[in-house]
Amino acid sequence: MHLTIPELEKKAAKIRLRSIEMIETAGGGHIGGSLSAMDIMTALYFRIMKVNPNQPKDPNRDWFILSAGHKAAGFVPVLSERGYFGDELLNTFNKLGSPFGMHPDKNKIVGCEVSTGSLGHGLPMAVGIALSLRMDKLDSTVYCLMGDGENHEGTVWEAAMGAAQHRLGNLVAIIDYNKCSMDGPIDSIVSLEPIVDKWKAFGWHVIRIDGNDMAQVVAAFEQERPAGKPCMIIADTLKGKGVPSIEGDYHWHYGVLNEKQLEQARRELGGKCNG
Amino acid sequence: MAKDGLSMADIEKMSARDAFGEALAKAGETYPNLVLLGADAIGSTRAAAFMKKFPERTFNFGIAEQEMVAAAAGFAIRGKIAVATAYGFLLSLRACEQVRTDVCYQNLNVKLMATHTGLSMSDAGTTHHSTEDVAIMRSFANMTIVAPSDALETVKAVNAVLAYEGPVYLRMGRGSLSAVNTGDYDFIIGKAITLQEGTDLTIIAYGIMVNEALIAAQKLAAEGIKARVVNMHTIKPLDVECVLKAARETGAIVTAEEHTVIGGLGEAVAATTAEYHPVPVIKVGLQDCFSVFGPEDGVRNAMGLNAEHILAAARVALERKHR
Ligand SMILES: Cc1ncc(C[n+]2csc(CCOP(=O)(O)OP(=O)(O)O)c2C)c(N)n1
Numbered sequence: 001m002h003l004t005i006p007e008l009e010k011k012a013a014k015i016r017l018r019s020i021e022m023i024e025t026a027g028g029g030h031i032g033g034s035l036s037a038m039d040i041m042t043a044l045y046f047r048i049m050k051v052n053p054n055q056p057k058d059p060n061r062d063w064f065i066l067s068a069g070h071k072a073a074g075f076v077p078v079l080s081e082r083g084y085f086g087d088e089l090l091n092t093f094n095k096l097g098s099p100f101g102m103h104p105d106k107n108k109i110v111g112c113e114v115s116t117g118s119l120g121h122g123l124p125m126a127v128g129i130a131l132s133l134r135m136d137k138l139d140s141t142v143y144c145l146m147g148d149g150e151n152h153e154g155t156v157w158e159a160a161m162g163a164a165q166h167r168l169g170n171l172v173a174i175i176d177y178n179k180c181s182m183d184g185p186i187d188s189i190v191s192l193e194p195i196v197d198k199w200k201a202f203g204w205h206v207i208r209i210d211g212n213d214m215a216q217v218v219a220a221f222e223q224e225r226p227a228g229k230p231c232m233i234i235a236d237t238l239k240g241k242g243v244p245s246i247e248g249d250y251h252w253h254y255g256v257l258n259e260k261q262l263e264q265a266r267r268e269l270g271g272k273c274n275g
Numbered sequence: 276m277a278k279d280g281l282s283m284a285d286i287e288k289m290s291a292r293d294a295f296g297e298a299l300a301k302a303g304e305t306y307p308n309l310v311l312l313g314a315d316a317i318g319s320t321r322a323a324a325f326m327k328k329f330p331e332r333t334f335n336f337g338i339a340e341q342e343m344v345a346a347a348a349g350f351a352i353r354g355k356i357a358v359a360t361a362y363g364f365l366l367s368l369r370a371c372e373q374v375r376t377d378v379c380y381q382n383l384n385v386k387l388m389a390t391h392t393g394l395s396m397s398d399a400g401t402t403h404h405s406t407e408d409v410a411i412m413r414s415f416a417n418m419t420i421v422a423p424s425d426a427l428e429t430v431k432a433v434n435a436v437l438a439y440e441g442p443v444y445l446r447m448g449r450g451s452l453s454a455v456n457t458g459d460y461d462f463i464i465g466k467a468i469t470l471q472e473g474t475d476l477t478i479i480a481y482g483i484m485v486n487e488a489l490i491a492a493q494k495l496a497a498e499g500i501k502a503r504v505v506n507m508h509t510i511k512p513l514d515v516e517c518v519l520k521a522a523r524e525t526g527a528i529v530t531a532e533e534h535t536v537i538g539g540l541g542e543a544v545a546a547t548t549a550e551y552h553p554v555p556v557i558k559v560g561l562q563d564c565f566s567v568f569g570p571e572d573g574v575r576n577a578m579g580l581n582a583e584h585i586l587a588a589a590r591v592a593l594e595r596k597h598r
Contacts, residue, residue: 106352106381114352115381118372124342125377128349128357131334132310136353155373158342166334 001082003046009214011081012042013272016242018077018090020265023256026073026094030102032239032252033147034074036178039217040235041078044143048221053083056111062140063129065114067122068147068176069103070254076100076109084111120153122146123173127159130171144173149181151192157202164203167228172221173204175232176211178239180250195234204232211235242269280305280434286427287454292390294426295447296321298433299358299388303329306437310350312336312359314343320360320390340365344373344387351383356437359385363392363405363446371411378442379415386436388445392422393482393533394575395449400568405446406561410538412444413511420510421464422446424485425454428508431462439464446510448483448533449571455485455506467514473503476592477521477528478585479544481507484531484559491585502589513543515551522552527596529557529588533580536560555595557588 003011016038023029041064045051049062066075073093080087085099092098099108103117113129116122126144133140150156163171177195179186186192199206205226209216217235225231240246243257243265257265280301286294303309303325311317311325311333326333336343340361347357359366366374366387378385392405412420421443423432429447436443455470470485471492480488485506492502503525505517521528528548530541541558548554559579567577575581 114349115376118376121345121373121377124345124373125349125352127342128346128351129353130349131346132350132353132355135310135331155341155345158336158339159345162336162339162342162346165337 001046005215005218008042008046008218010273011046012039012214013242013269015042015077015081017265017269017273018081018087019074020243020257020262022077022090022093023073024262025091028254028256029073029094030070030254031073031256032180032246032250032254033068033176033178034071035241035243036212036237036239037071037145037176038074038241039212039214040145040174040176041075043214043217043221045078045082047218049143050140051082053111056084060138060140063113063142065122065126065129065142065144066104066116067126067144068119068150069116071145071147071176072100072102072104075104079109079111082111119147119150120155123156123159124162126171126173127162127166127168130163130168131166133170134168140170142171144171146173146175147181148175148177148179148186148192151175152190160199160202160204163230168230169225169228171230173230173232175234176237177234178237180239180253182250182253184250199232199234203229205229206232206234208234209236211237212241244268281430283427283459286430289426291423291426291429291447291449292321294429295388295390295433296324298430300324300328302434302437303332306356308354309356309358309437310334312343312347312350312357314338314340314361314365316361320388322360322388340370341373344370344385345377347385348373348377348381348383351385352381357385358388360388360390362396362403363389363408364403366444367405367408367411374412375415379417382417383442384440386443386445388447390447392446393448394566394571394578394580397571397574398568401565404566406533406535406566407538408444408446409510409532409534409540413538413543417442418511419443419464420446421508422481422510423508424482424506425456427454428456428462432508435462435464446482453486455489462508465509465512465514467517468506468508469503469517470506471502471504473501474525475501475527476589476596477503477505477525478531478589479505479507479518479521479528479540480531481510481540483533484580487580487582487585488531490582491589494582494586495589500589500593507540510540510543513547515547518544518547519551522548522554527555527592529559529585529592531559531585534560535563537563555592557592559584559588
């Protein structure tokens, strides 16, 4: 699938709205971080990645690892929109017996490669997957989406060193840099700055973009990468992107919109889907 | 030639640790999808034999055990048999969450091959002793725990563990220098081996404590007490049938393990008998205390882990049985 930038923008708006409504039905969800990362996930699934929902285990596929597992409320609607399963299944989100809840389970969700939820696990698992792909001489890329707060975890930096040491040119990590974690603005808790210098110093090829600007997101993924180096895309984003009244507000890490906000979201995003 | 790929004569000359290295290297031929992951201890874990033969299938993560175990999960997701090696305390304590969540929850074919477990790094002290690993691993769903007792059994266990599909913790210590298992025999995960028949009580042990159990049984025999000795090489899933048979036929049990008595084999046996056929179960192991350091024999003795302690426990078990 290879959508144009305007098509991707519409798609992202549509999935944002679906995610919000799914969270509404479920009675809660990690709304802020799901919305901030939506442009990245949409670009990956509708343009960048070699994937086939009819053959989810195609050995030649690219791999997506949602290291920040709490963004499942954004990720699961992306999978359904891409055709891995029917949209109606989203109404079961977080219900007893549903294949999906707050954090994704690879053994229950078609198209989900890795079970996550505890932060700091995805990147080291991605290292193992990337190493094994290279060992099997497969020309696939592993994409790993992390939260910014997740970078507080030591295992992220173990994997940062490991990926550079093993020259994993088939690994692309993205930080959804929405400047917030759960308790507040990240700089008021433990700052990641200077984040670009840090990842560079760890031996990564680093690109910094506006992660809510679809043209920049696509360009970051499509530009040529230096061989033998893992790539880190630092994506500046807004937590809660798409719903103006919650954008940039860390209080919206988890929640459910009220009637008025929901109306606003439907107007804003609905307009973008159709516009 | 034993059917495990190495000759019996060769195995007899090896320490358990070397036997592990050789068995793994040999298995590399059988399993082209076997990969070895290490954390800057590939040499001391003796996995180096594999690395020498298959450098392209060996990955050293440096002193980053959490990354190594998570990466092993990544390899296994792609269909590899991922063998992650490290000292037991690092796999069970440092990488605990990765084992539980990345390996067991995802139910992946990762083999945690732990070396230097128990008190075998005696002089390195408590920081390096693995005396809670069985308790930790036992509590994880999908996990299997295997602990061989000598060089021959180590070879057999490595092969059985690789042939089995799913998460396994293979617990290897220094291993008994004396062979406790003789001749060629079938090693089946989950099926205990009765090394010696007896009717008065049963001593159930694993790892290095199997040899101590045999010595204790000999001393008991001199007093006319017939002790059954069971090598419980698989701690999970426990051979419940064997345990209940021991309870029914001998009426008293002593367990012996180089591990804390909390959450180990002793509690597994006691829980099983309590549910189906209560008998006295006396647990030899670390009695809820941290270990001391020093030479191996001295440390084991100080921690209550030799034949004498099993003998004392046997007397208590017999007394309670007849009460
Ligand atoms: C290891 C771990 N610690 C704590 C949590 C609880 N938790 C869930 S989300 C979150 C904040 C994550 O912040 P960030 O990575 O910045 O994600 P985003 O802001 O994009 O949602 C926390 C602390 C967790 N899931 N895993």
